[in-house]
Amino acid sequence: MPxxxxxxxxxxxxxxxDFSVDGGSVVxxxxxxxxxxxxxxxxxxxxxxAAGEVFLDGMARRSIAAPLWRRQVAYVPATPxxxxxxxxxxxxxxxxxxxxxxxxxxxxxxxxxxxxxxxLSTGETQRIGLVRAVARSPRVMLLDEPTxxxxxxxxxxxxxxxxxxxxxxxxxxxVAHYGGRIVESADRRLVVGSGGAVTELAP
Amino acid sequence: MTYxxxxxxxxxxxxxxxxxxGLISVAFALGLGRSLLVAATRMVVQLAIVGLMLRxxxxxxxxxxxFGFALIMVGFAGYxxxxxxxxxxxxxxxxxxxxxxxxxxxxxxxxxxxxxLLRPEPWFQPRFAIPILGMVLGNCMTGVAIALNQxxxxxxxxxxxxxxxxxxxxPREKALAPLLKSxxxxxxxxxxxxxxAAGVVFLPGMMTGQILAxxxxxxxxxxxxxxxxxxxxxxxxxxxxxxxxxxxxxxxERHRLRLDRLKS
Numbered sequence: 001m002p003x004x005x006x007x008x009x010x011x012x013x014x015x016x017x018d019f020s021v022d023g024g025s026v027v028x029x030x031x032x033x034x035x036x037x038x039x040x041x042x043x044x045x046x047x048x049x050a051a052g053e054v055f056l057d058g059m060a061r062r063s064i065a066a067p068l069w070r071r072q073v074a075y076v077p078a079t080p081x082x083x084x085x086x087x088x089x090x091x092x093x094x095x096x097x098x099x100x101x102x103x104x105x106x107x108x109x110x111x112x113x114x115x116x117x118x119x120l121s122t123g124e125t126q127r128i129g130l131v132r133a134v135a136r137s138p139r140v141m142l143l144d145e146p147t148x149x150x151x152x153x154x155x156x157x158x159x160x161x162x163x164x165x166x167x168x169x170x171x172x173x174x175v176a177h178y179g180g181r182i183v184e185s186a187d188r189r190l191v192v193g194s195g196g197a198v199t200e201l202a203p
Numbered sequence: 204m205t206y207x208x209x210x211x212x213x214x215x216x217x218x219x220x221x222x223x224x225g226l227i228s229v230a231f232a233l234g235l236g237r238s239l240l241v242a243a244t245r246m247v248v249q250l251a252i253v254g255l256m257l258r259x260x261x262x263x264x265x266x267x268x269x270f271g272f273a274l275i276m277v278g279f280a281g282y283x284x285x286x287x288x289x290x291x292x293x294x295x296x297x298x299x300x301x302x303x304x305x306x307x308x309x310x311x312x313x314x315x316x317x318x319x320l321l322r323p324e325p326w327f328q329p330r331f332a333i334p335i336l337g338m339v340l341g342n343c344m345t346g347v348a349i350a351l352n353q354x355x356x357x358x359x360x361x362x363x364x365x366x367x368x369x370x371x372x373x374p375r376e377k378a379l380a381p382l383l384k385s386x387x388x389x390x391x392x393x394x395x396x397x398x399x400a401a402g403v404v405f406l407p408g409m410m411t412g413q414i415l416a417x418x419x420x421x422x423x424x425x426x427x428x429x430x431x432x433x434x435x436x437x438x439x440x441x442x443x444x445x446x447x448x449x450x451x452x453x454x455x456e457r458h459r460l461r462l463d464r465l466k467s
Contacts, residue, residue: 045370046457066458071372081363083381136371 001058003171004044004073004140008052011036011043016052017198019190021140023169028176028183031192037175038077040192041142044173045075056139074138078145080129082117087128090117095135102131107157122149130158134165141165143174146182155180206416218243257333266327273313273336277306280340287348290355292452293466300448301347308441309340312433320429338409338430339437342394346438347445350390354449355465357382365460375454383446390442394435401431 002020010016014036021027029037043050046066054061061069084090091099091113100110106127120128126149133141141162147155159181162172176183189201221243228235260272281302291297313336317323323331358365361382368378401407402424410427414420455461 047366047370047459049455049457049459066456067369067372067374069372070370070458074372075370077363077367077370079363081367083361083364083368083378132371 003057003169004173005055005058006044006052007055009043009050009054010052011039011048011050013196014039014043014050014192014198015196019198019200021171021173022187023139023171024166025187026166026172026174026182026185028174028186028189029192030175030189032194033177035192035194036196037192038144040190040198041075041144041173041175044140044142045070045073047075071136072138073140073142074133074136075142076129076133076144076146078148079122080125080132085116085118086113087115087117087120088113090128090132091135099131099135102134103128105157105161106131107154123151123154126150127154127158134161138170140171140173143172143176145176146174147176147180218247257329260329260333264325264328266325269327269329269332272329272333273310274306276333276336276340277302277309280305280309280344284344284348284351287344288352288355290352290359291466292355292449293464296452296464297466300452301344301351301445304441304443304445304448305340305343305347307444308343308437308439309336311440312339312437316429316433334409335430335433339434342397342434343438343441345393346390346442349393350386350442351445351449353389354382354386354446355453357385358453358460359462359465362460362462369458369460375450375458375460378458378460379450379454383450386446387442390446391438394431394438398431398435401427407431 003023005020007018008016009018017040019027029040031037039048042048044054046054046061046069056064056069056072064072082090088096096113099113103110103112108124108127108131112124112128115124117125126146130143130146146162147158150158162170162182163185166172172182174182174186191199191201193199221239224239225236227233228239256272260268281298284301284305285291285298288297292300313332316335317326317332321331321335358379365378365382369375397407407427407430409430410423413423413426418426452464453461
């Protein structure tokens with residue numbers, strides 16, 4: 001049984017689409033700018049109203065409370081946003097220890113927890129945004145340009161870490177214009193074409 | 204009680220003071236002349252009509268007429284609160300939330316004042332009910348309009364932060380809480396300032412009116428204190444209800460932020 005499956009998922013400009021993602025696999029989402037790739041990820045995360053149904057491990061999304069759904073199907077936007085003054089305030093107290101370890105895995109000082117968010121660089125913002133999502137132990141990650149602001153060394157660290165999560169059964173849907181190891185090693189590719197049609201490229 | 208009656212000439216003489224405002228507007232090219240004229244004309248016409256209606260209402264002492272008049276006041280307060288918001292909810296919600304919140308808060312607080320504090324005979328006497336409701340509604344309207352405007356504008360400006368919380372599995376109550384808190388504070392600031400400054404920076408209008416009408420100052424002060432507390436209580440309830448309603452409307456049962464429900 002696929003970990004994530006859509007049946008007739010339609011969202012504003014997106015035409016209805018059916019596809020599935022297995023645990024431990026990567027699906028790369030490609031398409032021209034403005035085609036609707038971000039909309040597809042947002043619709044999967046249930047952040048915008050969409051028709052059709054999405055299943056996680058065979059369970060219909062509508063039968064799962066939205067906050068619980070999003071803890072399992074985590075959307076990380078291209079530019080993660082903040083709601084408090086310091087990095088630490090974006091984690092629950094019980095997540096602090098794992099966040100410190102994750103920050104180190106992503107090449108950041110664990111003291112970054114006390115950094116004010118308005119002084120973070122683009123690369124730090126992206127990596128801490130990923131840490132914030134990973135610390136909540138999702139089963140599916142919807143990543144929108146996750147490494148676009150990172151230098152080569154940081155990108156490799158992030159990709160290495162994501163591959164470790166993949167081996168543990170995480171499923172990833174990733175939008176990335178500029179490729180990268182995760183996208184290049186994708187098990188499948190979805191193309192969002194003009195007109196919002198989502199098609200799967202033959203392997 | 205003694206008071207000095209005014210005639211129309213006195214009103215006209217007082218209105219002449221507006222000429223000073225007009226001259227300032229012209230001298231500094233403020234462009235306020237038209238607004239001043241419209242506002243002053245509206246005030247004169249509205250108060251003249253209300254004066255006539257109150258005279259008729261006070262002579263009838265009917266609970267239904269009093270309640271009907273109160274509903275009309277709530278309707279106008281709701282419209283004014285909506286008109287003062289730069290950012291508002293689309294459709295009837297834009298009017299309805301503020302109107303319901305103010306109507307509930309204003310009428311509850313007025314009923315409390317009539318049945319427990321002042322206890323006129325009969326309790327629905329319009330001479331007491333209507334002025335109290337008017338004062339509570341007038342101040343509640345300012346608080347509700349400020350709070351709603353602040354909340355809805357912030358929801359648009361801080362959309363990414365709110366959606367970041369939602370995307371990580373926080374419920375809408377938690378994701379919208381920072382916005383609701385700052386909006387509630389903003390909505391309560393006018394009445395807090397008003398209470399803090401009363402008697403030091405300014406003499407409240409109702410108390411001044413009572414003193415001019417010959418009421419003993421000690422009694423006028425007590426009336427003013429009661430009214431200030433009623434206004435504070437009514438504004439608190441009104442702001443809270445309006446914000447809870449707006450938060451509910453600006454999100455949905457799947458805990459999504461619904462900015463599409465804002466008037467564009």
